[in-house]
Amino acid sequence: MAQTLNYLPAPLARTPPALNALLRDLPDTWTLRNEGPDTWTAYDVIGHLNHGERADWIPRVKRILESGETRPFDPFDRFAHFRESESKTLSQLLDEFALLRSQNLAELVTLNLKPADLARRGRHPALGPVTLSNLLSTWAAHDMTHLHQISRILAYQGRESVGPWSKYLGVLHCSGHSE
Amino acid sequence: MAQTLNYLPAPLARTPPALNALLRDLPDTWTLRNEGPDTWTAYDVIGHLNHGERADWIPRVKRILESGETRPFDPFDRFAHFRESESKTLSQLLDEFALLRSQNLAELVTLNLKPADLARRGRHPALGPVTLSNLLSTWAAHDMTHLHQISRILAYQGRESVGPWSKYLGVLHCSGHSE
Numbered sequence: 001m002a003q004t005l006n007y008l009p010a011p012l013a014r015t016p017p018a019l020n021a022l023l024r025d026l027p028d029t030w031t032l033r034n035e036g037p038d039t040w041t042a043y044d045v046i047g048h049l050n051h052g053e054r055a056d057w058i059p060r061v062k063r064i065l066e067s068g069e070t071r072p073f074d075p076f077d078r079f080a081h082f083r084e085s086e087s088k089t090l091s092q093l094l095d096e097f098a099l100l101r102s103q104n105l106a107e108l109v110t111l112n113l114k115p116a117d118l119a120r121r122g123r124h125p126a127l128g129p130v131t132l133s134n135l136l137s138t139w140a141a142h143d144m145t146h147l148h149q150i151s152r153i154l155a156y157q158g159r160e161s162v163g164p165w166s167k168y169l170g171v172l173h174c175s176g177h178s179e
Numbered sequence: 180m181a182q183t184l185n186y187l188p189a190p191l192a193r194t195p196p197a198l199n200a201l202l203r204d205l206p207d208t209w210t211l212r213n214e215g216p217d218t219w220t221a222y223d224v225i226g227h228l229n230h231g232e233r234a235d236w237i238p239r240v241k242r243i244l245e246s247g248e249t250r251p252f253d254p255f256d257r258f259a260h261f262r263e264s265e266s267k268t269l270s271q272l273l274d275e276f277a278l279l280r281s282q283n284l285a286e287l288v289t290l291n292l293k294p295a296d297l298a299r300r301g302r303h304p305a306l307g308p309v310t311l312s313n314l315l316s317t318w319a320a321h322d323m324t325h326l327h328q329i330s331r332i333l334a335y336q337g338r339e340s341v342g343p344w345s346k347y348l349g350v351l352h353c354s355g356h357s358e
Contacts, residue, residue: 017200127343137340144334145350155323161316164306
C-alpha cells in the first residue's frame with residue numbers, strides 16, 4: 001500500500017475518504033454556495049483537487065526525475081477545474097478524487113524512489129529550485145489548505161444563524177489567506 | 180434518522196466520520212504534535228469535541244426548553260478534556276465522538292422540537308440572550324472551527340518540508356483566530 005512508503009506524508013491517503021464523509025449527499029445549499037464574489041464552493045474545491053491529481057503532482061514528480069532543473073514544471077492552471085467539472089455531480093467528483101489519488105499513490109510505488117531521490121531538484125516556474133521532498137510534502141499540505149478552506153466555506157453558510165456566538169467561532173474570522 | 184430533521188445543520192452527522200477518516204491510525208508524529216506552546220494537538224481537539232458532546236450542546240438545548248432565559252447556561256470548560264481524555268488513545272476518542280454525536284442527535288429527535296421552539300431563548304453566561312436556533316447552528320459551526328484547526332495543525336507538522344511552496348499554502352498563514 002502506498003501509505004506505507006515512509007517518505008510519503010501519511011495524510012495523503014486520508015484526504016479523499018475524509019472529504020467524502022464530510023460532503024457526500026450534503027444538500028446543495030452547503031456544497032454549491034461560496035463565500036461571496038470570486039470565491040469557490042466546496043464543489044469547486046473538489047474539482048480543483050482533481051485537476052491537481054491529473055496535471056500537477058505526479059507529472060511534476062516525473063519532470064524532476066526526467067529533467068531535473070533543466071526543464072521547469074508546467075504552470076498549474078488554477079481555473080482548469082471550471083471546465084473539467086462541467087456537468088459532473090459532486091458525488092462524481094468525490095469518486096474521481098478517491099480514484100485518482102489512489103492511482104497516483106500506486107504510481108509513486110512503481111517509481112521505486114530511493115532516499116537519495118528525495119533530494120533531487122526540479123524547477124518551479126515561479127518559485128525556482130525545489131526538491132522532490134518539497135513536492136511530496138506540498139501535495140499533503142495542499143490537501144490541508146483546501147480542507148481548511150472547505151471547513152470555512154461550510155461555516156460561512158451558517159454565519160448568520162449562529163447569532164452572538166459568531167465572536168467565538170474562529171473559522172468565521174478566517175480571511176482565507178489567499179486560498 | 181436525526182439528519183433528516185430539517186432544522187438541524189446537515190454537517191453535524193458528518194463531522195465524526197470525516198475526522199475518523201482523516202485521523203485514525205495516522206502516526207503520532209501527526210496527531211500528538213501541536214503548533215507550539217499553549218496550542219492543541221489533533222488528539223486534544225477530539226477530546227474537546229467529546230467534552231462538548233457531554234457537557235455543552237444537548238444540556239444547553241434542555242436548559243432553554245426548561246428554563247428559558249431565567250437560568251443561564253453553565254459555563255463551558257474549555258480545558259476539561261485534558262482530564263477526561265487521560266489514558267485514552269486517539270482511536271478511543273474517535274469512537275467516543277461518533278457514539279456521543281449519534282446519541283445526541285437521537286436525543287434531539289426525542290425532544291420533538293416544533294418550528295416555534297427554534298425561536299425560544301436562553302441566556303449565555305457571557306453573550307447574553309441566544310435562541311435555540313443559534314445554539315444548533317453554533318454546534319455545527321463549532322465542528323467546522325475545529326476541522327479548520329485540525330487541518331492547520333496537520334499542515335503545521337510539514338511546514339518546513341514544503342520549502343519555497345510555503346508562500347502559496349494558505350493554511351500555513353492562518354493565525355488561528357483564537358481557536
